[in-house]
Amino acid sequence: MEWIIGCWVLIGIVIGWYWLKEKKLEKRGVPKGSLGWPFIGETLDFIACGYSSKPVNFMDKRKSLYGKVFRTNILGTPIIVSTDTEVNKVVLLNQGNIFIPAYPKSVRELFGKNSILHTNGSPHKRMHALILGFLRSAPLKARVTKVFENSVKLSLATWKDKNPIYVQNESKKLTFDVLVNTLTSVGPGENLNFLRSDFQEFIKGLICLPINLPGTRFYKSLKAKERLMKRMMTILQKRKESMNFTDEKAPINDAVDLLLRDSSESSEKQSLPLDSISGNIIEMMIPGDETMVTAMTLAVKFLSDSPVALQKLVEENMELKKRKTDSGEDYAWSEYMSLQFTQNVISETLRMANIINGVWRKALKDVEIKGYSIPQGWCVLASFISVHMNEDNYENPYQFNPWRWEKVEATVNNNFFTPFGGGQRLCPGLEYSRLQLSIFLHHLVTTYRWVAQQDEIVYFPTVKMKRKLPITVTSINTTP
Ligand code: HEM
Incomplete structure (x- = not known):
């Protein structure tokens, strides 16, 4: 009692x-x-x-x-x-x-402590500018266009024999390998297979209880990270030995070149040790396994549910395909990016998908914003999903309507549309992502028609399709 x-x-x-x-x-x-x-x-x-x-x-x-x-x-x-x-x-x-x-x-x-996500002040600015400059550079976009186009075409060629296709799985195979290639120039083979399987083990632990005991999810992820780091260090060592640091005009082919060169040019105090560079490269692989995959899969999902938007997308892309077939020229990255309706489909997909639903921040000091007090040490969640799905900002927010972007003045950097975040941490992969999505959609809609099976979007802990989005494809006559 x-x-x-x-x-x-x-x-x-x-x-x-x-x-x-x-x-x-x-x-x-x-x-x-x-x-x-x-x-x-x-x-x-x-x-x-x-x-x-x-x-x-x-x-x-x-x-x-x-x-x-x-x-x-x-x-x-x-x-x-x-x-x-x-x-x-x-x-x-x-x-x-x-x-x-x-x-x-x-x-x-x-x-780890050297991650770009944990660095602040001038080391963050420097790293952000470096990655942004690299991912936005025209030579990189031209190279990614070739590599990704090739992978998409090869992958699509196998789809008709595999019905049903699980879009989420197929997208993952495409984006991860190409991103690893962009970052490290590692192509298909044993090394890539090891990187892929260790990475998948590593990433499973990102949202879990951080208990580091044998057998726990967190422990397994840390072990996978150790293996990844070891493999990446070997890649870096070999590259470092073969690089000519005195030739300033030598092309920067991938992120390994970029970070090694920057490190050799920086003062001793600022230069990044090899293990930090390895860590930075590994964390940049995440979009290849997560965000990009979700964006591609959800674009297919939303288009499956919106035949009128799909029809308009097909028309725009067929027109480009016809021009390219007639001229016999290769596609330039800028041609993919200038497909206006396709860009609107991508914006609408990102608005509704809310792949990153908001960002978490911590206040370093007491601050007052619009009359709201935020005490030092408190966390703030700037919720993007609440803005993207609010009918004061978007008419019928649950309706997939790419046409709405024809009316919006600034499609990318306005306060109502922040799928890539904003400010100093605005995603440096913004254009890279849009380019890959455009290439994927172009070749998909000019090769196949599809029927999607019943599936649902799950939003927790990350955005995914419950059944990985199974679709049945049929080839179309590609002569437009
Ligand atoms: C649809 C795809 C993508 C979405 C929705 C997305 C979204 C975001 C968001 C919201 C942030 C800001 C995080 C914050 O402020 O805390 C971010 C940061 C970042 N993203 Fe992306 N991202 C995508 C693709 C990519 C790609 C393809 C890459 C690299 C190739 C990339 C590399 C990065 C990096 C390095 C940062 C950290 C930037 C910094 O802290 O300075 N992202 N991303």
Whole structure:
């Protein structure tokens, strides 16, 4: 009997302590909201919404109770969630001086301290500019176009014999190998197979409990990272030995060249050790296994559900194909990028897919934005999904409507459209991603028609198709 009373007293104390904490936060001007239950906060509702067809419900419920910016407690973190475009903009633009990235412990530990995600200030600026310059350069785009075009054509040629095709799996095979090639010049073969299997083991641990004990998911991922690092160090060593660092005009063929050359040119204090370069290259492989794959798969999903948009896409792409067939010339990367309706399909896919649904940041000091107080040390989630799926920003937000982008003035960098983030951490792979998506869609819609089987999008922990999107393809007469 006594222990029952003891338990109730303890529960009372914890609830009372939480209540006082909430009152104190309100006094400090922290946005309204609730930290939920002791320890678990509002995580259960967050996850339940993540598994539903409308993950944005978590935000919408609280927005209607507390306003566009509210406090909550999810995944073990008290956090201020912003669904307000102006607040999001301030958070994104004040990278480094007020806000720094705040990723879960598993991500921090698996990436290591030299990851671009954890660097701030001038080392971050330097690394970001380097990668951006490389991924946006015309020679790189020309090379990626050749390599990716070739892979897409080879892959598509096998589809008709494999019905049904699982789009998610096929996209993964395409994007990962080409990204590894862009980064390291490693082509098909044993080395690539090892890199692929170790990478897949590594990435499984990114969202998990960071318990480093034999047998745990986290432990297996760390081991896979060690193997990846070893393999990558060998690639770097060999390249370093064969590189002529004195020839300033030597072409930069891949990210290995880029980072090794930069490291040799930097002062001793600034130069990156080989293990940091290896880590940076490994983390840049993630889009090849995750974000790009999801973007391609969801583009096919949305087009399957929107025959009118698909028809318009086919017309635009058939026209280009006819021009190229008649002239006998190769495709230039800029031709893929100038397909306007195709670009609108890509924008609409990214808006609705919300592959990265928002970014997590931590405040380095007390800050006030639009009257909302964010205390030092608090995390902020700048929610992109709430902005992308809000009917004040987009008419009928759940309708796949590529035509809406014809009316939007700035399609890429406006505050209402941030699939690639913004500010100093704006994704350097933005153009690279759009180019690959355009190449994929062009060859797909000018080669096949398809019928998609019933499937659903799952939003938690990452965006995926539940059944990997099975489709049945039939070849079309390719003479337009
Ligand atoms: C559809 C595909 C992609 C999406 C939706 C996407 C989205 C994003 C977002 C939202 C961020 C910002 C994260 C933050 O602010 O904390 C980011 C950063 C980054 N992305 Fe992407 N990305 C994509 C493809 C790529 C590709 C293909 C590459 C490389 C080849 C890439 C490399 C990076 C890097 C290195 C960063 C870190 C930038 C920094 O912190 O300075 N991404 N991406």
